[in-house]
Amino acid sequence: MREETKKIACSNCSSRTSCIPTGWGEAHLRQIDNLISSRRSIRRGGVLFYNGEPFSALYAIRTGFFKTSLGTEDGRAQVTGFQMAGEIIGLDGIVNARHTCDEIALEDADVCVMPYDRIEDISREVVAFQRHIHRLMSREIVREHRVVLLLGSMRAEERLAAFLLDLMQRLQARGFSNSELILRMTREEIGSYLGLKLETVSRTFSRFAQEGLIEVRQRHIQIRDGQALSQRGYRQICY
C-alpha cells in the first residue's frame, strides 16, 4: 500500500472552507499555515491508522471515503462510522495517546496530517481555532449520541432510512445531488454500522424500492420520495 507525502499550506487550499472554516484574521493565517505537516494518500482498502497505534495527529479528509472500525475481543468487528471529505478524524486517540479504532479507506483517499502538538500550540494562540477544535470534538459526541439513539430504538426500516437521509444530507452539504448517491461501502458494512445483517439491509433496500421510495441499482441509489423516506427514518432529534 504505497503512500505519498507532500508539503502544503492551508491558506491556498481549495477545500479549506470545509475543514478549517474561514473567519480567522489575516494575522493568524500564517499560524494556521503551520498546522498541516504533510499529506498522505491512502489506497482503497488501505489503513490510515490502526487500533493500538500511537496517536500523533488528527487528519482532515481532502478526498475519499473512510470507515471507522472497532474490533471486539472475540474477533468480531463493527463499523462505528463513515467519514467523507471535509471531516476530521482521529479524535479518539487523544485520551490515551493511542488510537482505539481502525480507520480504513473505502476508496482512494487524500488526507492532511495535522500533528497534535501543533494543534495544541495554535489553540493557545488563536482563540477562534481553539473554539473550532472544541466544537469538532463536541460535534463528534453529538453525532455518536444520534447513532446510539438509532441503534437503541429504531427498527431495521427506520435505521436504513435514517442512514440514507444522513448520507444524503452530508453529501448535499458538499454540493452533491440531493436525490442520487453512490454507496462507497458494501451491504455488510452498512449492516455492521446499523446493527443489522447484510441480508436484512438488502431486503430492506428491496422493500423501499418496491414501494417506490428509492431506486436501487447495485450501489447506485436514486431517491424517489424523500418525504416518505423521512417519515420512516427521521426520528432524529432536531437541534
Next chain:
Amino acid sequence: MREETKKIACSNCSSRTSCIPTGWGEAHLRQIDNLISSRRSIRRGGVLFYNGEPFSALYAIRTGFFKTSLGTEDGRAQVTGFQMAGEIIGLDGIVNARHTCDEIALEDADVCVMPYDRIEDISREVVAFQRHIHRLMSREIVREHRVVLLLGSMRAEERLAAFLLDLMQRLQARGFSNSELILRMTREEIGSYLGLKLETVSRTFSRFAQEGLIEVRQRHIQIRDGQALSQRGYRQICY
C-alpha cells in the same frame, strides 16, 4: 425543585482528584481556582439542563447520579448514558451553544459549575489543563464508541453483563465494593440504555440469578461470579 448556590474553590476541594487531577504546578493553582463559578444542588428527578437550553458551562459531579436522555421527534426517549461522581457532563453543548440532551438527576446531587469561557481562558494559559480538557472530550468519544459496539453487536445477555461490569468498574475506581452495587435507575432506564425492553432486562437478571452469576434483590445487586459474568459480557475492546 429548589436549588442552592455556593461559592467554592478547587484547591481545597476533597474530591478534586477525581475531576481535576493533580499535577498542575503550584503556580497555576490560583488560575484553576477561578474555574468553578458556583455549585448547584439538584433534587432527585430534577433537571440539570434541558435539550435546547443555551449552553454556558460544563458541570463536574460532586455527588449523585445522573442519566443523559435524548428525545426523538415522535415522542420516544432514550437514555444514552449514566454519570456518577467525578465525571464531567455537558460536553454536547459546545458545538451549537445549545445542549442537545436532557441531564436528569437519579438521586439528590451536587455539581460544580464551570463556565465555558473560563475553561477556554484557562486552557490557553495552562497547558496541562488544555490537555486535560481535550482528553475529557476524547474519552467521551471513545466511551460512546463502546456503547455503539454494545448496541450494534451484542445480544441481551451480553449487553446486561457488559453494563454491570462497566458500572462495577467505575464504582470500584471510586473506592466502592467490587462485588455489590445498588442500581440508581429503574429497569426501564436500564433497558432504554441497552436498547432492550424492561421485561427483557428483568428476565435476564432473573436468568443470571438462577445461574448463580449474581443475586438480585430489587435494585440491590450482588456479584457472585464475576469471572463468568465477564465471559458473557466482556467483548469490549481492550485498550
Next chain:
DNA sequence: CGACCGTTTGATAGTGCTCAATTCAAGTGG
C-alpha cells in the same frame, strides 16, 4: 470466458417484543 465477490431472494428458526396478569415495596391517609 470463467472465477469470484457482492448481492438478492427464499425458507426456517430464534431472540426479544407485546400484551397482560401478578407480586412486591413504599408511601398515604383515614
Next chain:
DNA sequence: CCACTTGAATTGAGCACTATCAAACGGTCG
C-alpha cells in the same frame, strides 16, 4: 396502625422482526 394507592419488578403466552442457512444471480476483473 392498617387498608389503600401507586409505581416498580417479575413472570407468562403468543407473536413479530430479524438472524441464519442456503441457493441463485450478477457484475467485475483477471
